[in-house]
Amino acid sequence: MDSEFGANYITIEDDDGNEFELEHLSTLEFEGEEYMVFLPADMDENDPDYGFIILRVEEVDGEEQFVSEDDEDKLQRVYERYMEMVFAEDEEGGPSSED
Numbered sequence: 001m002d003s004e005f006g007a008n009y010i011t012i013e014d015d016d017g018n019e020f021e022l023e024h025l026s027t028l029e030f031e032g033e034e035y036m037v038f039l040p041a042d043m044d045e046n047d048p049d050y051g052f053i054i055l056r057v058e059e060v061d062g063e064e065q066f067v068s069e070d071d072e073d074k075l076q077r078v079y080e081r082y083m084e085m086v087f088a089e090d091e092e093g094g095p096s097s098e099d
Contacts, residue, residue: 009041012066022053028085030078033057036066037082054078 008024022038029035034057054075055066069075 010038025052026082026085027057028078028082030081031074035069035078035082052079052082054082 009021010024011019011021013019021041023041025037025039027034027036036055036057038053038055040053054069056069057064058067059065069078
């Protein structure tokens with residue numbers, strides 16, 4: 001999604017029915033799967049639990065659904081790839097190409 005048009009927000013619901021609003025930061029392809037990177041919309045940077053939320057996108061019955069990645073090593077690699085993209089954008093002064 002293009003950041004030049006402003007922030008994009010979504011609301012998701014967890015298994016317990018709790019709703020959360022998330023700010024979409026980026027979408028990236030990694031090892032043949034699509035991932036989306038978010039921040040909680042109500043995030044406080046001073047909160048010790050401050051962090052990114054990375055969800056895998058899966059198509060189920062023709063609809064996209066967000067799924068948490070259970071493989072901690074893969075999740076770490078997706079995070080590292082996202083950070084590489086962020087630093088490449090900073091160095092180049094614009095968006096970088098995705099895989």
